[in-house]
Amino acid sequence: MSTRILAISRMEMTIARRNRWLFMATLIMVLFALALSFAGSAPTGSLGVDRLTVSVASMTTLSVYLAPLLALMMSFDAIAGDVERGSLALLLSYPAGRGEILLGKYLAHLAALAIALVVGFGLAGAAAAATGGAGPESVLALLRLIGTSILLGAVFLAFGYMISAASGSPTAAAGGAAALWLVFVVLYDLGLLGAVVIDSGGTFTTSFFPWVMVANPADAFRLWNIASTEGVALATGMTGVAASLPPWAAPLSVLAWLFIGFALALAAFRRLEP
Template sequence: MELHPILTLAAKEFRDRIRNRWVLAVAVVFTAFALVIAYFGAAQQGAVGFRSIEVTIASLVSLVIYLIPLIALVLGFDAIVGERERGSLDLLLSLPITRLELLLGKYLGLSAALALSTLLGFGLVGLLLATRLDATALFHYAGFMASSVLLGMAFLSLAVMVSVFAADRTRASGLAIALWFFFVLVFDLLLLGALVASGGQYGGDIFPWLLLLNPADVFRVLNVFSLDEVKTLYGLASVFPEELSDPWKLGLVMGLWIAAPLAVAASKFKS
């Protein structure tokens, strides 16, 4: 495996997203939502305007969990199957590039586009709030942005895996939406339903570990435990042990969520 063809293909994918204004559109969406949440998130309590970084991050976490996975899955579901349907996959593979290099180049280019749009969107809001934040608050906000990028990369990895396994774009898009529903909406309901059905007698000890099987939950817990005030806003804080909430450990878990689907996709794509 050589680095040059991977970077060349990644740069092409990134330039394509820049040219079609995809990065700009997503950045504008993130900026608009973040501004609304930062200044009007407490309107239901009869107050408007920026209140605290803790409340802002807590509200943004809820937004990101719904929005970024969906954007990442839509961005990457046709990365491979789309090339196959257009007939350009065979042309790409006829070049001096391996299947693994092709897969990694596609993924890195899409990841760079998604990361840039995320950092631009939330970073602009961070600049607007910078005068109201101290160094600690800015550090936590930067951590929130970094974890948002990791969340997007994890779901983009799942999207690329779907793209490798799917027979056509229609099935790939259906599988991508199904993954979004499962990880964002259904997974937590299944866990909570199991706990309620058992009266809390079964599964309580392994419940925190089961949350690690969902990258959206890993992202949520990573940000919930970053600030003391945010812990009180989520019920997860009462069931998740402190020793499992170390940011470095959770970051490692998110890294595994990025690497594992890519490894599965690479294995299938090479066969």
């Protein structure tokens, strides 16, 4: 990797530590993961699975909401803030291309997000395993959850950079990030639910619904984790949807959105004039 990219990443990581972003993101993940893990572990006996499996199912739902939110909170100001502070012109004067600058910033924020997710889910998973048992399958499900959560966060980091580069100010970028989170994480599923209710078990529900669902990176992440572990699928009650899709559909959707998001962010950044 280019030394220029690493230098920019180190600088951005220093800024994240100074602004307490790393500490706050980690604290949020630890508190929410621990609370939801134990609050959602009640059905272990009736489902016949260990506590860690049910905790992973609960933390999967948490990650759908929290990983994109943390990623957008970290990234919406990454470029728009530099423009407002006047530091982007100085940064562009360095002997580094715009792609290297963007990648350096992106890797620093991704590392900070990954630390928060690993610590938060790791501590919650360890606590669930210590109090309710864990098998090899549930441990693997936890590791998969951490890895896929980092990928989901990477997707929304790219979205945040795209919005930050395309917005004229941090305020506009914050509004755009909030709107994007609402669309992908909340409104998309509400729209699908309404379509299923109107369809009443018709062609859309039986043939198109799983594919439309997996087209959303947040839902694709959820289905990826559900389809990979039978116990998690049982705990979430989404076995039917997960089984109706080929195993490559959800991973392909998340990875495709990652590349699309970063390409759009780079295109917006290259058009930006400080």
